[in-house]
Amino acid sequence: xxxxxxxxxxxxxxxxxxxxxxxxxxxxxxxxxxxxxxxxxxxxxxxxxxxxxxxxxxxxxxxxxxxxxxxxxxxxxxxxxxxxxxxxxxxxxxxxxxxxxxxxxxxxxxxxxxxxxxxxxxxxxxxxxxxxxxxxxxxxxxxxxxxxxxxxxxxxxxxxxxxxxxxxxxxxxxxxxxxxxxxxxxxxxxxxxxxxxxxxxxxxxxxxxxxxxxxxxxxxxxxxxxxxxxxxxxxxxxxxxxxxxxxxxxxxxxxxxxxxxxxxxxxxxxxxxxxxxxxxxxxxxxxxxxxxxxxxxxxxxxxxxxxxxxxxxxxxxxxxxxxxxxxxxxxx
Ligand code: UT7
Numbered sequence: 604x605x606x607x608x609x610x611x612x613x614x615x616x617x618x619x620x621x622x623x624x625x626x627x628x629x630x631x632x633x634x635x636x637x638x639x640x641x642x643x644x645x646x647x648x649x650x651x652x653x654x655x656x657x658x659x660x661x662x663x664x665x666x667x668x669x670x671x672x673x674x675x676x677x678x679x680x681x682x683x684x685x686x687x688x689x690x691x692x693x694x695x696x697x698x699x700x701x702x703x704x705x706x707x708x709x710x711x712x713x714x715x716x717x718x719x720x721x722x723x724x725x726x727x728x729x730x731x732x733x734x735x736x737x738x739x740x741x742x743x744x745x746x747x748x749x750x751x752x753x754x755x756x757x758x759x760x761x762x763x764x765x766x767x768x769x770x771x772x773x774x775x776x777x778x779x780x781x782x783x784x785x786x787x788x789x790x791x792x793x794x795x796x797x798x799x800x801x802x803x804x805x806x807x808x809x810x811x812x813x814x815x816x817x818x819x820x821x822x823x824x825x826x827x828x829x830x831x832x833x834x835x836x837x838x839x840x841x842x843x844x845x846x847x848x849x850x851x852x853x854x855x856x857x858x859x860x861x862x863x864x865x866x867x868x869x870x871x872x873x874x875x876x877x878x879x880x881x882x883x884x885x886x887x888x889x890x891x892x893x894x895x896x897x898x899x900x901x902x903x904x905x906x907x908x909x910x911x912x913x914x915x916x917x918x919x920x921x922x923x924x925x926x927x928x929x930x931x932x933x934x935x
Contacts, residue, residue, distance in 0.1 A: 609733035609741075610781025610931040613772040615669025616900030617661055618649040618887060623765070632758040639762050644863020648765025648888030650750045657691035661768035661893070662701045662746035669742075669770045670705065677706035680772075681738035684729055685714045686721035686745045686892040688919070689752060701744065710742070718797070719859050719918025721745060721892040722769075723787070726914065726926055729773040730782040741773040745892035752799050754819035763861070764820070765888035769896020780909070780931035784846055786838040786924055793830065793921030797822040831865045831917035836872035838925040839915050843873070846927055850874045852911055854930075855902070859916035860884040860894040869915065891918070906930045 624647045625636040639645055651661060662685055670677055683705075685698040698712035717724045722745035729741040746768035755761045773781075799820050801812035808818050835858060843850065856875055858866050863884055870880045881898045890897060895914060899906075906912075910930040917923040 608776040608781045609730035610776040611771045612774045613673040615770040617664035618767040619651040645888045646885040651766040658746040658748045662744045665768035665770040666705045680707040680710045682741045683712035686725035717922040720916040720922035723916040744770040747891035767890035767893040780929045783927040785926045797919040832868040834923040835869045835915040854910040855912045
């Protein structure tokens with residue numbers, strides 16, 4: 604029996620209307636546009652405004668974009684997975700609500716969180732459901748309302764993060780296209796370097812936590828930076844080698860968008876040139892689980908059937924990995 608491959612057959616995206624520019628940030632914290640652009644590559648990011656709106660709002664809009672573009676009947680979707688580090692709430696998944704709101708009433712749904720690697724790990728999970736033959740249509744959405752965990756008086760984090768969502772549909776492919784190989788990793792000794800301390804089961808948010816601003820994300824930027832470059836390059840290089848893929852045969856590197864300098868340094872270590880690298884960090888900043896699907900959303904028109912894509916991500920936990928993927932459709 605030939606192996607069933609899992610591939611992406613549709614892409615959707617959504618970012619909120621409100622733009623937070625570097626100039627605006629200059630009025631909020633002690634920073635300047637030149638520093639932000641030269642140290643991160645970010646020009647602006649999107650922020651979700653509106654009381655009571657969470658990551659599901661972003662996810663629903665990205666999913667609707669995909670459904671409308673490809674004219675998909677949402678009732679044919681078997682499973683909805685939401686990759687997110689900022690779920691709507693505890694105890695009720697963002698995915699259940701999203702699936703119902705988009706009319707995927709025959710699907711089951713769940714959330715998964717591996718911080719900034721959530722979407723990459725989600726690709727692995729979505730693919731397994733398809734490859735097993737159990738399901739035919741798996742909708743994977745990366746959605747994060749990062750502004751919900753940002754201290755807008757902390758210049759080391761508020762300049763980086765933005766809100767957004769991207770969605771992809773996984774379906775079977777019998778031409779050998781789609782997921783080819785993956786190398787996914789975690790190292791729990793990294794968790795103190797990037798995290799929101801309170802609000803989880805270890806440290807429920809109390810008055811003391813709020814006094815110490817522990818409900819906001821904090822990171823040791825330099826440690827995260829070094830680990831991100833080393834580890835993304837390491838797993839990507841190993842994947843290329845074990846698949847006998849030469850660097851000139853890679854059409855695209857689709858790496859998590861956390862910092863332009865991290866993306867450049869990773870590409871350099873894998874010996875790729877800038878025309879092989881997808882980048883949109885200047886428009887959205889770091890949208891956590893949405894960076895990779897938003898890259899696909901922005902680059903979809905340039906992708907060709909058979910293109911070799913190396914996906915890579917690094918995030919809190921620490922968590923990281925790389926996926927080798929063959930794109931399966933032309934978009935015109
Ligand atoms: O998705 C995974 C999550 N996160 C990441 O991957 C982030 C990884 N880390 C980074 O992207 C970078 O480390 C940052 C962008 C967070 C910081 O850049 P950096 O080049 O590592 O800066 P730094 O922390 O070494 O700070 C250099 C200087 C310091 O001043 P002194 O001590 O040299 O006087 C900082 O206080 O820049 C200062 N600084 C700023 N200046 C203006 C830090 N943030 C700012 C700012 N504006 N926003």
